Amino acid sequence: MSTASRIFSIGLAGILLFAGCHNKATKQVQQQHGKDTTKAAVDTISPRIAALTSRIAGNIRDADAYWQRGKLEVLQRNANAALGDFTQAINIDSTKDTYYYNRADVYFTAGRTRDSKNDFEKCISLNPRNTDALLKLGEIYFYVRKYKESIDLIDRALKVNRYLAKGYFMKGMIFLEEKDTTKALSSMQTAVEQNTSYFDAYIELGLIYAHRFNPHAIDYYNAALNINPHSIEPYYDKGIFYQSVKDFDKAIECYNQLLQIDSTYKFALYNIGFIHFYKGDDYKVALNYFNKAIISDSSYTMAYYARGNCYEQLKDYKNALADYDHAIAQDAGFEEAKEARNDLKAKMGK
Numbered sequence: 001m002s003t004a005s006r007i008f009s010i011g012l013a014g015i016l017l018f019a020g021c022h023n024k025a026t027k028q029v030q031q032q033h034g035k036d037t038t039k040a041a042v043d044t045i046s047p048r049i050a051a052l053t054s055r056i057a058g059n060i061r062d063a064d065a066y067w068q069r070g071k072l073e074v075l076q077r078n079a080n081a082a083l084g085d086f087t088q089a090i091n092i093d094s095t096k097d098t099y100y101y102n103r104a105d106v107y108f109t110a111g112r113t114r115d116s117k118n119d120f121e122k123c124i125s126l127n128p129r130n131t132d133a134l135l136k137l138g139e140i141y142f143y144v145r146k147y148k149e150s151i152d153l154i155d156r157a158l159k160v161n162r163y164l165a166k167g168y169f170m171k172g173m174i175f176l177e178e179k180d181t182t183k184a185l186s187s188m189q190t191a192v193e194q195n196t197s198y199f200d201a202y203i204e205l206g207l208i209y210a211h212r213f214n215p216h217a218i219d220y221y222n223a224a225l226n227i228n229p230h231s232i233e234p235y236y237d238k239g240i241f242y243q244s245v246k247d248f249d250k251a252i253e254c255y256n257q258l259l260q261i262d263s264t265y266k267f268a269l270y271n272i273g274f275i276h277f278y279k280g281d282d283y284k285v286a287l288n289y290f291n292k293a294i295i296s297d298s299s300y301t302m303a304y305y306a307r308g309n310c311y312e313q314l315k316d317y318k319n320a321l322a323d324y325d326h327a328i329a330q331d332a333g334f335e336e337a338k339e340a341r342n343d344l345k346a347k348m349g350k
Contacts, residue, residue: 052065066088067085067099074102097127124137165201169191203224207237222234235258238250266300270300272289283310287307311323317347324341
């Protein structure tokens, strides 16, 4: 297999894989590298907590005060204090579904799914029409892949309020997990009908159409950008779509727009390098982008392999071998890198 064929076959497969699963990963990257455009707000929470603390000192059986203080502590990301206050509120008055809901939500955020599940169930037993609790419990079942139970809870919430965009979105995600893209498409479209600012639903609609190589994907990504023009996710997904249909100029344009928001985003850097390598128009430019991807993430195995391919095309065999060796050292099962190394050694007569 030629060098160009080898990197294209594995590179495109890797890119399409990223397109299929990159939602969660991208959001994590955004949290780590995205620009914070929020302005520092005046601290209005601490005085309110102090007032509630004073109120509790005057009446240690004031369940509502504990509950109100717990909600403020959630805003301050003080989970332990919030849990303590919600628990105290429940100990004083165990008839309020909202007390259980808020404690369950903190448990949920902390990854304590069993405790969260128990509290959401108690909340629903006290108030079967609490749609937030029904959807949250449905989300827990979704995460453990109990899709029937999740759908049942979502449908119960939608019977209470048929305009719940989140309910339709969640059903769409379940249908995607079950590989039923037709039902997923219908559910996601209903979600954006109920909430025209539903960013995540527009992204999922774009991904569904992109999987079908349908240009309507771009319309949904642009809708997401209209909601959040500083998000890297729609730009990346647009780039992936254009790259998958080999409209490389538009793909590079999208990646460059993304890099204006986050200049260290390794997948965009890698993909621009990949496009230049595949087109064969400038291996030095491709090499530069693979370098940047590696600077962004020194453990980016695929970038070492791709850079090795560039070095090989530029007849810098020493650096090419070093990059193939590095890729194999990071991933002992990287067969394409092993093949590239063996072919190059044969070419060099080693």
